Amino acid sequence: MARLEHANVTVSDPASTAAWMRNVFNWTIRWQGDAIADGHTIHVGDPDTYLALYRPAKPAHAGTSSYDTVGGLNHVGVVVDDLDATEARVRKAGFLPKNHADYEPGRRFYFEDDNGIEFEVVNYDDKSV
Numbered sequence: 001m002a003r004l005e006h007a008n009v010t011v012s013d014p015a016s017t018a019a020w021m022r023n024v025f026n027w028t029i030r031w032q033g034d035a036i037a038d039g040h041t042i043h044v045g046d047p048d049t050y051l052a053l054y055r056p057a058k059p060a061h062a063g064t065s066s067y068d069t070v071g072g073l074n075h076v077g078v079v080v081d082d083l084d085a086t087e088a089r090v091r092k093a094g095f096l097p098k099n100h101a102d103y104e105p106g107r108r109f110y111f112e113d114d115n116g117i118e119f120e121v122v123n124y125d126d127k128s129v
Contacts, residue, residue, distance in 0.1 A: 006043070008052035009073060010059065011115045014042040017053050020113070024089045025078060051076070062116070075110065075118035083107050083123035090121070097121075 011017045014032070021027050027044050035041040038057035043050045066072030080086045087097050087109060095111040106124035113119065 004049065006045070006050045006052055007073075007076065008041075008054055009076075009115075009117060011053045011055060011117075012059060014040055014053040014055050017113065017115065018042045018044040020093045020095075021051070024086065024093050025080070066118075073117065075120050077120045077122060079122055079124065081123065083109070083121065086121055 018029055018032075021044050022029070027046060027050075030043040030045060030047075030050050032042040033040070035054055039055055041052050041054045043052050045051055062069075066074050090097055090111050095113060097109045097111050099108075099110045101108055106122055108120055108122040110118055110120050
């Protein structure tokens with residue numbers, strides 16, 4: 001069986017992004033340092049999985065919706081134990097939760113961070129999912 005270890009996303013400020021992720025998701029910084037093309041990367045997550053937050057020396061901003069771009073990152077899904085508490089931390093971090101839904105087998109909401117990356121936050125009623 002294979003499992004996803006990490007994803008690497010480009011952000012404007014890895015330290016700032018890692019800070020809100022630490023506060024919202026209770027993640028830790030696993031590693032940080034120089035990266036390809038004179039960039040800088042911070043790995044933030046838990047002992048098994050993480051997001052690599054990469055900033056190139058000269059970042060460029062995307063111009064179209066990721067949902068319309070082949071190879072675009074549409075959203076990052078994060079499973080949490082307490083959806084309501086996580087939503088409160090998302091709001092405290094300055095982000096607006098949206099698209100709330102109850103569905104089988106759980107509940108979810110989405111938000112966009114200050115880099116325009118969409119996150120889906122989900123809690124499953126059945127912990128075996």
